[in-house]
Amino acid sequence: MRVLIVEDNAELARQVKSTLEHERFVVDVAGDGEDGLFLAETEPYDSVILDLGLPKLDGLSLLQRLRRSGNEVPVLILTSRDTWREKVAGLRAGADDYLAKPFEFEELLARLEALIRRASGHASPILTCCKVVLDTTSARVTVEGNPVDLTALEYRTLEYLMQHPDKVVSKTELTEHIYDQDFDRDSNVIEVLINRLRGKLSTDLIRTRRGLGYQIGGVDGFI
Amino acid sequence: MALSNTLAFRIITLSGIWIFVALVITAVMLASNHREHTAQHYDAHVAMHLEELIGASHFTGSGVFRLAFNPSDPRYRDHYSGWYWEVQQSGKTLKRSMSLGEDSLNLNDTQPTTDIVVHELRGPQKQKLRVHVVQMAIEPNQEPVVFLATAPLGGITEDVADYTNHIVLGFIVLGLGLMLAVVLQVRVALKPLKAISTRISEIRAGKASKLPEDQLEDVQPLVDELNNLLDHNAALVKRARNQLGDLAHSVKNPLTVINNAAQNMESDQKELILQQTKDISRSVDHYLSRARTYGTEKVLGSRYSIRTATEDLIYAMQRIYQERDLDFDLSPLSGCWFKGEGQDLEEMLGNLLDNACKWAKSQVRIGCGTLDGQLEILVEDDGPGIADEEYENVMHRGSRLDESIPGHGQGLGIVKDICALYGGQLKLSRSELGGLQAKLQLPSA
Numbered sequence: 001m002r003v004l005i006v007e008d009n010a011e012l013a014r015q016v017k018s019t020l021e022h023e024r025f026v027v028d029v030a031g032d033g034e035d036g037l038f039l040a041e042t043e044p045y046d047s048v049i050l051d052l053g054l055p056k057l058d059g060l061s062l063l064q065r066l067r068r069s070g071n072e073v074p075v076l077i078l079t080s081r082d083t084w085r086e087k088v089a090g091l092r093a094g095a096d097d098y099l100a101k102p103f104e105f106e107e108l109l110a111r112l113e114a115l116i117r118r119a120s121g122h123a124s125p126i127l128t129c130c131k132v133v134l135d136t137t138s139a140r141v142t143v144e145g146n147p148v149d150l151t152a153l154e155y156r157t158l159e160y161l162m163q164h165p166d167k168v169v170s171k172t173e174l175t176e177h178i179y180d181q182d183f184d185r186d187s188n189v190i191e192v193l194i195n196r197l198r199g200k201l202s203t204d205l206i207r208t209r210r211g212l213g214y215q216i217g218g219v220d221g222f223i
Numbered sequence: 224m225a226l227s228n229t230l231a232f233r234i235i236t237l238s239g240i241w242i243f244v245a246l247v248i249t250a251v252m253l254a255s256n257h258r259e260h261t262a263q264h265y266d267a268h269v270a271m272h273l274e275e276l277i278g279a280s281h282f283t284g285s286g287v288f289r290l291a292f293n294p295s296d297p298r299y300r301d302h303y304s305g306w307y308w309e310v311q312q313s314g315k316t317l318k319r320s321m322s323l324g325e326d327s328l329n330l331n332d333t334q335p336t337t338d339i340v341v342h343e344l345r346g347p348q349k350q351k352l353r354v355h356v357v358q359m360a361i362e363p364n365q366e367p368v369v370f371l372a373t374a375p376l377g378g379i380t381e382d383v384a385d386y387t388n389h390i391v392l393g394f395i396v397l398g399l400g401l402m403l404a405v406v407l408q409v410r411v412a413l414k415p416l417k418a419i420s421t422r423i424s425e426i427r428a429g430k431a432s433k434l435p436e437d438q439l440e441d442v443q444p445l446v447d448e449l450n451n452l453l454d455h456n457a458a459l460v461k462r463a464r465n466q467l468g469d470l471a472h473s474v475k476n477p478l479t480v481i482n483n484a485a486q487n488m489e490s491d492q493k494e495l496i497l498q499q500t501k502d503i504s505r506s507v508d509h510y511l512s513r514a515r516t517y518g519t520e521k522v523l524g525s526r527y528s529i530r531t532a533t534e535d536l537i538y539a540m541q542r543i544y545q546e547r548d549l550d551f552d553l554s555p556l557s558g559c560w561f562k563g564e565g566q567d568l569e570e571m572l573g574n575l576l577d578n579a580c581k582w583a584k585s586q587v588r589i590g591c592g593t594l595d596g597q598l599e600i601l602v603e604d605d606g607p608g609i610a611d612e613e614y615e616n617v618m619h620r621g622s623r624l625d626e627s628i629p630g631h632g633q634g635l636g637i638v639k640d641i642c643a644l645y646g647g648q649l650k651l652s653r654s655e656l657g658g659l660q661a662k663l664q665l666p667s668a
Binding site: 009011012015016019053079080081082083084085086087088091092095096097098101102103105114118 | 471536
């Protein structure tokens with residue numbers, strides 16, 4: 001899952017980035033409102049963590065402009081401005097959740113995962129397909145109840161595909177969501193990852209739709 | 224406000240006193256003039272008859288007094304009419320009017336002179352008379368003769384009283400008319416001030432934000448000053464709140480960084496730092512929320528719709544807790560107003576609703592009403608509720624009964640503090656829905 005952090009406090013942004021990366025998220029950081037808006041409009045993020053007090057363009061204006069352009073990426077406001085009037089204004093501007101500073105990382109992660117889950121239409125943090133079960137809160141993957149060790153990249157790939165069941169996900173889309181913006185998108189690493197996942201989980205879990213991309217589950221396979 | 228302390232009362236009272244005094248003085252002067260005029264009229268009449276009498280007087284060759292004709296006024300023939308004439312010589316009556324009958328006019332100690340003198344004396348039947356007296360020698364060989372002619376003083380008094388009655392009645396009507404004019408004038412003149420006063424009440428009640436600009440030239444400076452004051456007041460509050468927001472931002476960001484850094488530490492100091500940052504965070508929240516709170520119902524424009532505040536907050540709760548699919552029951556909230564600043568109401572309601580949403584199974588109910596002149600706002604949920612003995616504890620800042628539910632344990636403490644600043648109180652009890660019922664009691668709008 002790819003997340004954008006728009007935060008002007010460099011140290012705080014670094015901490016959040018580091019924690020999210022540890023939790024297998026792909027993270028980009030913007031230090032001001034203008035950069036944040038540019039990245040949010042040009043890159044396909046699964047969620048945006050947005051501070052309100054930003055230089056150049058404040059968080060609320062950024063959010064309003066993003067929503068006006070039709071971008072529906074889930075946005076979590078992370079700010080020191082914690083009055084209910086500010087929270088209501090933020091949510092009315094199009095935010096999906098609001099977390100006041102100082103915060104605990106567990107809560108930030110829980111809310112972020114809930115946001116991403118809701119956006120992909122899942123009510124439960126546990127994703128299931130055939131015999132494969134993925135718990136997004138503990139990042140555990142099991143096949144018929146047996147735990148499977150996945151690398152961070154393998155996990156991100158599997159999670160993204162399971163978050164979008166039945167959908168044919170192109171290689172480009174997959175790349176955009178599991179790698180940060182500096183990744184060389186022409187490499188064939190995606191094919192390698194898919195093959196490794198098939199080997200560790202099940203050969204028929206991920207289907208290749210020639211010329212289109214990859215599809216997980218299927219109408220009859222996904223629970 | 225006492226009636227005697229109003230501008231209208233003062234103007235009307237002072238005008239009333241002035242009109243009364245002026246009318247009384249005028250009435251007295253007019254009555255006095257009229258009396259003088261009437262007396263002159265009577266005197267002229269009597270003097271004319273006296274001259275008639277003198278002109279008609281003569282002595283015959285045998286020394287007998289004769290009148291060539293009697294004065295023509297028929298009132299001299301009416302018995303005791305007060306209109307008398309008499310001719311005396313050496314204290315004896317030579318001739319008298321028929322109206323005098325057998326009586327005589329007694330000049331008492333007054334000595335007649337050759338000039339006409341006017342006296343007042345008591346006549347027959349103790350009538351008050353105005354008498355003209357003159358002594359004349361008609362024949363050189365005769366003793367001087369005294370001529371007397373009278374008019375009744377009662378006639379003058381009656382005329383004057385009649386006239387006075389008329390002018391008093393006229394002046395009462397005039398006085399009432401003037402007072403009515405004053406009242407109307409005061410009402411018309413004070414209308415702009417009354418309109419300003421009404422608008423200030425509306426501003427105070429939160430129904431308006433400024434005074435209307437199109438005023439009379441005399442009142443416009445006052446309106447401009449009041450509007451400037453309102454703008455200044457609003458700007459001060461806004462600036463203070465913005466500065467508090469900036470302060471929160473500048474304090475909480477480093478605090479978050481320190482807190483997050485400490486969580487990754489291995490040393491023994493980790494818990495100490497985490498505890499200290501937690502304490503600092505609580506203190507910052509506590510004092511920021513107190514500083515943000517207007518905390519008084521005695522400010523201009525301080526009325527806020529509870530329905531509006533609740534609808535905004537419900538929107539926020541539905542976004543934040545959308546996975547929970549909670550049912551919000553807004554029992555009739557229309558017509559409920561909070562007497563105070565909107566943001567304070569939102570802080571209280573927001574924290575109560577947030578708390579209710581965290582614990583509710585499926586339902587949150589919000590209601591309001593007035594009881595004994597107090598506004599009561601209820602927020603209830605169908606969650607597990609809390610034990611009776613915990614009610615006091617959970618209203619202390621930083622108190623959390625369940626650490627697994629996210630939060631800082633500040634919510635109910637903040638509500639209690641803001642409520643207290645408004646002279647109200649927060650009461651917790653068990654709800655009919657099974658969970659917690661939080662009741663805010665505040666001064667009614």
